[in-house]
Amino acid sequence: MQMGQLIVFTGPSGVGKGTLLRSLLARHPELELSISVTTRAPREGEIEGRHYYFVNREQFQGLIATGQLLEWAEFAGNCYGTPRTPVEEMIAEGKLVVLEIELEGARQVRETFPGALQLFILPPSPEELERRIRVRGQDSEEAIARRLHRAQVEIAAADEFDIVIVNDDFDRALEAIEMALFAPVS
Ligand SMILES: Nc1nc2c(ncn2[C@@H]2O[C@H](COP(=O)(O)OP(=O)(O)O)[C@@H](O)[C@H]2O)c(=O)[nH]1
Ligand SMILES: Nc1ncnc2c1ncn2[C@@H]1O[C@H](COP(=O)(O)OP(=O)(O)O)[C@@H](O)[C@H]1O
Numbered sequence: 001m002q003m004g005q006l007i008v009f010t011g012p013s014g015v016g017k018g019t020l021l022r023s024l025l026a027r028h029p030e031l032e033l034s035i036s037v038t039t040r041a042p043r044e045g046e047i048e049g050r051h052y053y054f055v056n057r058e059q060f061q062g063l064i065a066t067g068q069l070l071e072w073a074e075f076a077g078n079c080y081g082t083p084r085t086p087v088e089e090m091i092a093e094g095k096l097v098v099l100e101i102e103l104e105g106a107r108q109v110r111e112t113f114p115g116a117l118q119l120f121i122l123p124p125s126p127e128e129l130e131r132r133i134r135v136r137g138q139d140s141e142e143a144i145a146r147r148l149h150r151a152q153v154e155i156a157a158a159d160e161f162d163i164v165i166v167n168d169d170f171d172r173a174l175e176a177i178e179m180a181l182f183a184p185v186s
Pocket of ligand 1: 013036080100
């Protein structure tokens, strides 16, 4: 059986990664989303095991110490990591596995999985990014400020990625992602 592949999605908080990925996954059942572990508190409506595995700091440290995370990073005051075993199993089964992770994690994956395809999603403007984070209405002022600060660092690193897509018009961005993932290479 053919080995699968890792696909990394990175981009500033609020750019629309989660929304784009939901549409992408609904349209392409061959894609599998890796569910991350986080120390962040669940947002309203978030479900354990579907959006994240929610753990405390001690549990997270235990996962690091026992080598159970493929990559991990701290973001806006919380820890996030990718459980290693499910990803390795899905790749061995020939699946296309999507990681939605921030910049530091994407850099780690670049070292450990050089064959991974790395996409970066940009906002049309900083003002629109802030508007989207606020419209989502899920974060405290402090969390929003941390995310916007981090966004500047992440956007400055967009050039490191294989493919950069601007999420201005949603359908166009989705189409550009599909082209990047599925268009035959000539
Ligand atoms: N390195 C790493 N980053 C992650 C992981 N899971 C989520 N993230 C990133 O952590 C950041 C914060 O995620 P979250 O708290 O859900 O906020 P949101 O991006 O504003 O919806 C985002 O950039 C996610 O892409 C992970 O397993 N590893
Ligand atoms: N192309 C777009 N135009 C306008 N709003 C968008 C677009 N894409 C996503 N959004 C909205 O922006 C907000 C943040 O999106 P989300 O997927 O939560 O971002 P992320 O996962 O990158 O943090 C959501 O309210 C979402 O509906």
